[in-house]
Amino acid sequence: MEISVTFLxxxxxxxxxxxxxxxxxxxxxxxxxxxxxxxxxxxxxDQKYEQDLTxxxxxxWYKGILYQGKTTVVFDSSSPDTGxxxxxxxxxxxxxxxxxxxxxxxxxxxxxxxxxxxxxxxLKLSYPKxxxxxxxxxxxxxxxxxxxxxxxxxxxxxxxxxxxxxxRCSTKIFCSSRxxxxxxxxxxxxxxxxxxxQQQRQNETELISDLIFTVxxxxxxxxxxxxxxxxxxxxxxxxxxxxxxxxxxxxxxSAHVSPSGFVLEGRSVTLxxxxxxxxPELNYTWYRDTEEHLKPVQxxxxxxxxxxDPTHSGRYxxxxxxxxxxxxxxxxxxxxxxxxxxxxxxxxxxxxx
Ligand SMILES: *[C@@H]1O[C@H](CO)[C@@H](O)[C@H](O)[C@H]1NC(C)=O
Ligand SMILES: *[C@@H]1O[C@H](CO)[C@@H](O)[C@H](O)[C@H]1NC(C)=O
Ligand SMILES: *[C@@H]1O[C@H](CO)[C@@H](O)[C@H](O)[C@H]1NC(C)=O
Ligand SMILES: *[C@@H]1O[C@H](CO)[C@@H](O)[C@H](O)[C@H]1NC(C)=O
Ligand SMILES: *[C@@H]1O[C@H](CO)[C@@H](O)[C@H](O)[C@H]1NC(C)=O
Numbered sequence: 056m057e058i059s060v061t062f063l064x065x066x067x068x069x070x071x072x073x074x075x076x077x078x079x080x081x082x083x084x085x086x087x088x089x090x091x092x093x094x095x096x097x098x099x100x101d102q103k104y105e106q107d108l109t110x111x112x113x114x115x116w117y118k119g120i121l122y123q124g125k126t127t128v129v130f131d132s133s134s135p136d137t138g139x140x141x142x143x144x145x146x147x148x149x150x151x152x153x154x155x156x157x158x159x160x161x162x163x164x165x166x167x168x169x170x171x172x173x174x175x176x177x178l179k180l181s182y183p184k185x186x187x188x189x190x191x192x193x194x195x196x197x198x199x200x201x202x203x204x205x206x207x208x209x210x211x212x213x214x215x216x217x218x219x220x221x222x223r224c225s226t227k228i229f230c231s232s233r234x235x236x237x238x239x240x241x242x243x244x245x246x247x248x249x250x251x252x253q254q255q256r257q258n259e260t261e262l263i264s265d266l267i268f269t270v271x272x273x274x275x276x277x278x279x280x281x282x283x284x285x286x287x288x289x290x291x292x293x294x295x296x297x298x299x300x301x302x303x304x305x306x307x308x309s310a311h312v313s314p315s316g317f318v319l320e321g322r323s324v325t326l327x328x329x330x331x332x333x334x335p336e337l338n339y340t341w342y343r344d345t346e347e348h349l350k351p352v353q354x355x356x357x358x359x360x361x362x363x364d365p366t367h368s369g370r371y372x373x374x375x376x377x378x379x380x381x382x383x384x385x386x387x388x389x390x391x392x393x394x395x396x397x398x399x400x401x402x403x404x405x406x407x408x
Contacts, residue, residue: 075101078153078170078182086160088192089288091142091230096153096170098182107176112148115171116140116155118164121183129168130155140164148172156230165190197226197237197283199297213333214270215379216303222266224281224295228257233286237264242278272303275333305330305337305375320365326358328373337375344370 077099086092100108113133119126130138132148141159146152153170167185172178201208202221214220224237237255241247252267266279280296308330328339341358342349349372352358360367 075099075103076180076182078184080153080170080184080186083187083189085189085191085227085229086164087194087229087231087285087287088162088190089159091156091158091232092160092188093156093230094154094168094186096155096186098151098153098170098172100151100172100178100180104174104176104178107174107178108149108151108172109174110147110149111175112178113173114144114148114153115173117169117171117181118166119169120167120185121169121181126169130157148174160188160190162190162192164188194229194235194283194285194291194293195227196293196295197224197281199224199279199281199295201297201299210297211300213300213302216270216272216274216301218270220268220270222268222279222297223263224265224283225261225263226283226293228260228262229285231285231287235262235286236284237262238282238284239264239266240280240282242280243273246274246277246279270299270301272301272306272331272333274299275301275303301333302379303333304380305332305377307331308373308375310371310373321362323359323361324363324367326360326371326373328356328358328375330375332375332377332379334377334379337377340374340376342372342374344372 078096079098080094080096084092084094113131115128115132116130116138117126118129118139128138129140130142130144132144135142135144140157142155142157145154145156153172157164165188167187169182169185171181200223201214202223203214203218208214208220224239226235226237228235239247239253247266250268252265254265254267256263256265262283264281268274276298278296278298280294282292282294285291285293308328310326310328313325313327326341328341330337330339337356338354339356340354341352343352344350352371358371358373
């Protein structure tokens with residue numbers, strides 16, 4: 056009887072139709088050595104054989120390729136404890152479910168597998184489609200990607216301060232009695248605690264953890280590391296990290312005077328401005344704060360006044376600009392006071408407030 060169905064199927068295949076016999080299973084599945092393998096599977100039969108299919112039908116899994124060499128029964132639903140594999144078959148035959156989990160797979164279990172249905176009636180059929188089980192000895196690293204406005208940002212690309220980003224860690228889900236766990240860490244450490252939203256989710260194939268936050272200059276050169284922990288017979292951890300590159304306007308612009316302290320009249324003094332920015336190329340401008348307005352004195356980081364005299368006393372303002380600040384049209388400035396006092400013996404000194 057089986058033969059007639061097989062011939063029937065072959066005849067149908069020649070005509071390019073499946074006669075209602077069909078099976079849905081992945082072509083390939085990866086399993087971690089020492090762990091389990093889960094094969095989602097459903098089948099269909101030709102309507103003519105519907106009445107043959109009862110819940111007493113046997114669902115059998117074979118290792119090998121149908122009609123090609125030796126094949127071996129690895130699991131038989133009628134005696135699940137006698138096959139080569141210990142495992143569990145899900146659903147029922149009438150639900151047309153052939154989903155199976157094999158426990159504790161090893162390297163030698165790699166290869167092709169196929170499904171066979173045996174009813175008490177005429178219908179006894181091996182489905183020729185195979186699934187390939189690949190055994191990997193160590194879980195892969197997770198993947199870390201950065202998104203800005205849903206767009207993936209390349210590794211070396213810079214993101215703008217103030218923008219909202221999503222740092223995503225994803226890892227393939229493997230069959231396991233204990234699910235894998237994703238955790239984040241950061242360097243500097245405190246960045247993870249600062250207004251970062253963490254979201255975890257998973258679908259059939261991947262476990263995903265998102266970090267959503269607004270970029271500040273403090274994220275420049277910061278590193279975020281995602282660790283996946285697999286609880287197999289022993290704990291296996293794999294990590295991947297991502298370093299952020301942030302473009303930011305000048306920060307902590309400051310000025311200082313050299314030499315500080317007493318300066319003799321007629322000596323020179325240098326006012327120096329500095330700032331932190333990315334891109335680090337900065338245009339500095341020095342202004343003199345007169346009573347009415349800021350009077351530009353010179354561009355450049357250092358303002359040197361030769362031949363000092365009492366009229367040089369007053370407030371000086373320095374601004375620092377990089378391309379980011381030009382874009383944002385901001386003005387970041389710092390001020391410094393030079394105060395000249397006539398000394399009893401005619402000397403002057405600068406006082407830095
Ligand atoms: C088959 O069984 C699996 C495991 O119980 C279940 O997730 C799946 O939904 C079932 N499929 C059908 C078509 O019933
Ligand atoms: C699971 O999610 C990932 C990332 O969002 C996606 O690439 C993949 O196609 C999804 N898989 C399924 C089965 O939905
Ligand atoms: C300005 O002065 C500082 C401190 O003396 C020095 O490091 C810097 O190179 C100077 N900058 C320029 C453009 O000369
Ligand atoms: C101050 O003196 C230095 C060295 O003599 C000279 O290079 C510089 O041009 C002078 N600066 C001004 C503003 O006169
Ligand atoms: C600095 O000033 C020059 C001249 O105005 C300009 O061409 C350049 O783009 C400026 N650079 C920055 C970083 O703002």
